[in-house]
Amino acid sequence: MNFFLETLRAIGLTVYFTLESFVLLFIPVRKKNVTGEIVLITGAGSGIGRLMALKFARLGATLVLWDINVEGNKETARLARKNGAVRVHNYSCDCSKRQEVYQVADQVKKEVGDVSILINNAGIVTGKKFLDSPDAMIQKSMEVNTMAHFWTVKAFLPAMVASNHGHVVTIASAAGLVGVTGLADYCASKFAAVGFAESLGLEIVALRKTGIKSTIVCPFFINTGMFDGCQTKWPRLLPILDADYAAERIVSGILRNQVYVYMPRSVAILVALKSLIPTKVGLVLGDYIGYFHFMETFTGRGKKIEDNKSQ
Template identity: 45%
Template sequence: MIKFVLDCLLLLPLLLVFILESLLKSFIPKKRKSVTGEIVLITGAGHGIGRLTAYEFAKLKSKLVLWDINKHGLEETAAECRKLGAQAHAFVVDCSNREDIYSSAKKVKTEVGDVSILVNNAGVVYTSDLFATQDPQIEKTFEVNVLAHFWTTKAFLPAMMRNNHGHIVTVASAAGHTTVPFLMAYCSSKFAAVGLHRFNPLNTWYSMPLAHLNFSLCRLCENSLGPTLEPEEVVSKLMKGVLTNQKMIFVPSSISAMTVVERIFPERFLAVLKRKINVRFDAVIGYKSKGE
């Protein structure tokens, strides 16, 4: 025990150096990278955040690969991207189906090329308590919100490694950092997605200049901390994070403070605080399957 404490004390100078480095970097404007010509795959691109993100990449002349289960919405997104001057390839994909993901990934590699920016955006949410949530709904929540991230990463990461170039974006949620009433399955799946992203296998297995972004998203959510966020504002923050290789973004930024508070304050106080904040979600985030 004493040896452990001494070893920790020896790390203090290093900690101070890194803190100073981080403070200095915060005052230096981050240079934006070019994504012109990059092959960008976005799941859940048929509407909402996925659609708006596709439009932003289209304006930057990226080559779009769009996935969604909703064919009509997908084709609308692709058509608008083409009007913006970008190439757009639409694939109807069920992100709750592993084999559909793998087979579609093979088609993308053959017909379009190696994906260099992967945006795992598709998501589904059911608003009910544990006993009112049907078993298939719980399964679908995990299949789309986290298991799909495993399958897409396994499908496209090898090419990024070979090319020594790539970027993986995880569109998670504030519910992946703090609990929300009547969203047990959703919160659990998003906690898993955040955990997967924090593991960051690129940095663990290889020392490569590949950037991971965990975009923590609180979309169409009401609370007493501030006004409801508009999708356009959220996507603007997302794009800034991608183009400047930021590791994690909280939207709204107050969610970041909430994650710290939960680790410090007593449980009874947290219960009162959450009632005061009164978070309410009123929309599906990023993905909506047929019949929902």
Template identity: 70%
Template structure:
């Protein structure tokens, strides 16, 4: 019997090895994903019943934009008793000083106020440099400043549309550019974006506002992934998406079903946000019903989504709006 032995070439042998390695990597990575998926689901379920441990922010430098009123002020007061150094930015100098006084009454020892128009890139960079010289490197950045025009798209002046994007979106780019390098160098810090439920789903009469908040969320998510991919896992991120808050910014807006989608109490919102920061929660939606609504948005047919929008009054939220581009939140 004649036997013919086949010896693969070097190139064919390398291809076989590469194929085998890729197959093993695929199996191992798939197994890893399956195991971790179970672990993270169990972890998430347990957190519904067990409170996460809160980090200590004593000595941390917390910068809050839009701190002169509303949610910005209330968050400052929440941090005041936690031993953090407060850096308060606002375009309203008197309101900012009042926040500082209230924070000191709440126990804050170091409070610094700065007049800053967050829509102005040059001013953000200038004031940021001043903060670094006078206070130090910011370790918790809370982008809270924002405005709303409350006009339908075709009725909104170009200048107000541009201002909405500049304050609600572009200012986040400039504050991150100013303070993120130090956080990355230390692999320590926290970036917080106070966005909106209007950044998750379009709202009739809020085209420019929704666009600005969608962009803010996308920006924050992208930077969070960049930090993870570069190994800077010590810099945490939190994205906050609340429904309308009773601060005057959306004065006159109403809700069709207040038990399911209530107009939120600002003190409750501020406490929830600070708790999310202390427990390093990646996303915070308020009220909890938003988690269900957002899940439905992604799986329902478009026509059914519109039907539910009518049911929940999404087309009439802004009918009685009385706000005038007020500061957030």
């Protein structure tokens, strides 16, 4: 193809797909049916993982629940059955351990079958300024929030490729798109998770495996307990999200094969602005939205546990 024809084709397709996405703003995309799909959720023992499991239970999916927290995971399984799930399988798996991921994945393939929707959700946070962050926590954050995704994808993507059917979901964070004071290691791990998921999605497109979808989820704070104590300066612009609302938006995004789920939508504006405005303007606006102070009041779950102990 010559330069003229290729340029014309690129312009034509750009106009077509821009118009298409504009029209789709007004016509809701049909949700896919997940009855009988095997949905694996890592970090299913609490928070968003548990809430997503309950929503997939109501949709008739077969659930495979992984967590390091055995009791929390059992409770999710019990609630999932109560919510209509017929097939629920819970496994103890430390996703930060490569060999354990491969071993439990083999067990899942034998006992349940090939996973068709993989949701990499398990996550941890240190919540300290970088120089105060213990080395072990920095390393663990990378292992749980990023590297675990490599091992689960290696374990489950081949079957999706073979059948040209599947979905890889990455629960990242708005902190995987913009840096945040007090979250250096967490941001590094979430940026890496976003980079991995984007690249993987492109590899799948290049393979022409149109039946395999990718969804990357980037939420601001959610009231699950993980970021307890954190505050937002302008709740209307950047609200702390309700956990059930967040889980509903994520599941809806998966069912609609949405590639990016930004929550709230203002996150998308922040990301676009970051690349467009001068750095000093960025600092002024960052200060205006309280960017440098989000983590100052962070306690995480640790504070609640300490409070309960002292009562």
